[in-house]
Amino acid sequence: MPTQPSPPRRRGWVTPVVAVVAVLAVAGGTFAFMSARGGGGPAVPTGAVAASHSAAASPAAANADVCVMLDPDEAERLVPNAKITSSTDDNRNDTLVSYVRWTCGWANHDISYKDVTRSREITVNVSRYQALGTTTADKAARIQFDGEYKQYRYNATVSNKEHYYSAPQQFTGIGDQAAAQYQWTRESDKYWYSFGQGVGRVGDVVFQVKYQAGQQNKEADVFSADTVQSITEANALREVKGLLGQLARSVDAWRSGRPLPYHARPKPSPTPSPSPTRIPLPERCVALRALAATLVPETEGAAARGREGGATVTQCQWWNDAMPIAQGRVRWRNLRIAIHDFADADSARYYLIDQRSKTKFTANGGIGGIHWGRVDTLPGFGQDAYGQAIRQRTDTAQSNRYEIYAWSGTTVIWVLLGGSDRPAGTPINAPGSVLMDQKEATAGAKSVAKALLGQL
Secondary structure (H helix, E strand, O other): OOOOOOOOOOOOOOOOOEEOOEEOOOOOOOOOOOOOOOOOOOOOOOOOOOOOEOOOOOHHHHOOOHHHOOOHHHHHHHOOOOEEEEEEEEOOOOOOOOEEEEEEEEEEEEEEEOOEEEEEEEEEEEEEEOOEOOEOHHHHHHHHHHHHHHHHHHHOOOOOOOEEEOOOEEOOOOOOEEEEEEEEEEEOOOEEEEEEEEEEEEOOEEEEEEEEEEEEEOOOOOOOOOOOEEOOHHHHHHHHHHHHHHHHHHHHHHHHOOOOOOOOOOOOOOOOOOOOEEEOOOHHHHOOHHHHHHHOOOOOOEEEEEEEOOEEEEEEEEEEEEEEEOOOEEEEEEEEEEEEEOOOHHHHHHHHHHHHHHHHHHOOEEEOOEEEEEEEEOOOOOOEEEEEEEEEEOOOOEEEEEEEEEEEOOEEEEEEEEEEEEEOOOOOOOOOOEEOOHHHHHHHHHHHHHHHHOOO
């Protein structure tokens, strides 16, 4: 079944201010689960800084692991199943400001939750400054923090209908200094993005954090801000304050040579998904035998059962790729059904919505020899149903097919009927195959879906 390409990523975090005169962002699974045939503001001015370099960074500075400076349970709560990335920027050769900056990011922009897709991201920068000329490391860090905070204050004076900045908040008891600000950006109905950001300091170390969260209905128009909900000011500032507190505790321990207060969450051992188990043709599929025989003659069918996404999934398939027809040609027909039985109706409905959102993403488009048609609403097929025609000319197979998803109670069904004609002795991907008439594929798939829904 087609899979959904990753959605476009939102705009990255623009590093805020200038300080110390320096700027501190396919269609697989169609044919084989079995073989049924048998087998910002102005720069903040600062004082001049002398250009003579200090000694090399301390050993502690060379070994910072920013990715373990957050509570892993909190990081998982804020960004579930995150992809974690890190980088280092060594700026100790600069003649104006000397520091090493470590960055860690936690990101997941495709979190499926009921009928919405959520996007979450944390970005952390930790910068350790060094003495340069007459400017001590602590003073350089204070200058940077003050510059960041002045930028927050300036931002709050330039909010408009397309870009909002909250009044900055200062926090006591978080390191030596800490502050945060919330902002959102929007452009009519095309763009909506909001996040909280914060900055803190402990001695010669400045740390920054950004937290972004939002969600959108899975079936919203692609590349629009329709139904987008973005993190609120109160929630963003609350979470940023908590992250700043965690970073302050970790930075204090790191500077002092003590063990960090948090430890990386152990990675779970990968567990392979169990394969469906072959079973005798179940009652629901036995009841379809007469209809299946008219669509795919001379095959008894095969079946399998397994678990997927919280549902028990029963699959049946009738396949015959060697039906003789005129002029030395053979016909291939493939009928597949999948019956997803969920524990409750809401889970079934959310599954249908999830599948339809993926289908809509590919509708009226094509790639690599596959073309997806429009998404058809199918009234009268259960409580909610849709279908789609798919044309395929690839190294895997050549066919026209029609697929249907329909929901009834605690069950979602999927039906596929497709095929093509080709010269005898050639495989189902033979170039020049005559694809199954799309009207035949559509009518056949609908007849199977109707019969199957009648059993539920």
